[in-house]
Amino acid sequence: MGNSFNGSAVPDNGYPQAAETIFVETLIPFHFDLPSGNEALVHYRMQEIEFSDKRSSWRFTPSDRKPFLITPGAEQAIGIGLAYECLTRLHGLAKLHNGIDYMQKFEILESDITVWFIEDGDGGAITALLPSEY
Numbered sequence: 001m002g003n004s005f006n007g008s009a010v011p012d013n014g015y016p017q018a019a020e021t022i023f024v025e026t027l028i029p030f031h032f033d034l035p036s037g038n039e040a041l042v043h044y045r046m047q048e049i050e051f052s053d054k055r056s057s058w059r060f061t062p063s064d065r066k067p068f069l070i071t072p073g074a075e076q077a078i079g080i081g082l083a084y085e086c087l088t089r090l091h092g093l094a095k096l097h098n099g100i101d102y103m104q105k106f107e108i109l110e111s112d113i114t115v116w117f118i119e120d121g122d123g124g125a126i127t128a129l130l131p132s133e134y
Helices: 021-026 073-097
Strands: 003-005 029-032 040-045 067-071 103-109 114-119 126-129
Touching: 029 073, 040 073, 067 073, 073 103, 073 114, 073 126
Parallel strands: 067 126
Antiparallel strands: 003 067, 029 040, 040 103, 103 114, 114 126
């Protein structure tokens, strides 16, 4: 399918900042170098349901039982480094809100690239993929 990683590869930095700082940092577009060598401005697209909705219960925490997978298309488009940066931001957002929706999106501004992050239920995975790979 692509690359897979277990939870030991994604450090939990403890998120020592205030909760508001984590939330704001996730919402602010950030710069990242793509595999193409171009610098991209990356934007988190707010989830469609409210954070308080009971369906916002997903943690985006990889583990041996729930690996983080990156499809070939997503790896080629954004690279492993940016995929991990997005996953780290989603994990922090999930900690802040006590869970988030199972599907999250990041957009590369000034391009047509959107990457979905989907967390499956028990026995599944967390996957970074392009919409065309769904």
